């Protein structure tokens with residue numbers, strides 16, 4: 001199997017931007033345009049990029065391009081964030097540890113080292129595999145995976161370019177074993193007319209983590225074709241919340257208590273996923 005795919009490059013004018021997700025002082029960066037994971041839920045970042053004409057097709061989205069000047073931009077922008085930034089999230093619009101893309105992983109590691117050198121922790125989220133090198137860095141960093149199923153047939157159909165679930169979970173478990181704060185995004189969770197499964201199987205696969213967030217599938221009309229889809233999500237939220245509660249795992253998302261409903265911002269220019 002081919003492991004190395006040479007990637008095209010783009011340049012950007014800025015990299016780090018403030019984000020409303022993650023509390024005060026939360027920043028994010030997108031150092032790659034596109035994502036070979038090619039999620040078919042569909043991917044919200046892809047929808048935005050396509051709507052605003054930044055990406056012509058799904059096929060183009062799946063051919064990621066590195067931001068060639070990402071490190072230079074970070075070097076320029078980070079001094080201004082000292083004392084202001086509580087964390088930097090990598091990334092809301094691509095995958096920090098994109099599977100089978102060592103160029104992405106290398107750039108992510110370089111960025112983490114650089115950001116950490118300003119005493120700013122990094123939170124990564126991936127559907128790839130967390131590399132061992134990332135686990136040698138600051139223990140202030142946090143690691144997360146997205147996991148909405150443990151059924152490989154689901155993964156092959158809806159997340160075709162991602163790491164197999166055992167590899168994805170093993171990377172997070174290793175981070176946990178080394179003492180890192182670990183979280184799981186169970187989002188976008190499918191309704192049963194999309195995939196029949198027991199949410200407990202998914203939860204039990206990550207019973208070692210510190211935080212779990214459950215979120216529904218948006219931007220897919222099939223969800224609303226499931227009779228009682230709202231009730232389904234409520235019930236699933238209660239199961240996940242109670243399951244987490246018993247185990248002392250922090251829970252957020254559907255039916256979390258107390259649950260100030262997070263307002264989803266109106267669609268905006270995809271530039272928002274990259275920089276302010």
Ligand code: SF4
Nearest residue numbers: 035037038039043094
């Ligand atoms: S891993 Fe994330 S950014 Fe990549 S295609 Fe899937 S949803 Fe989109």
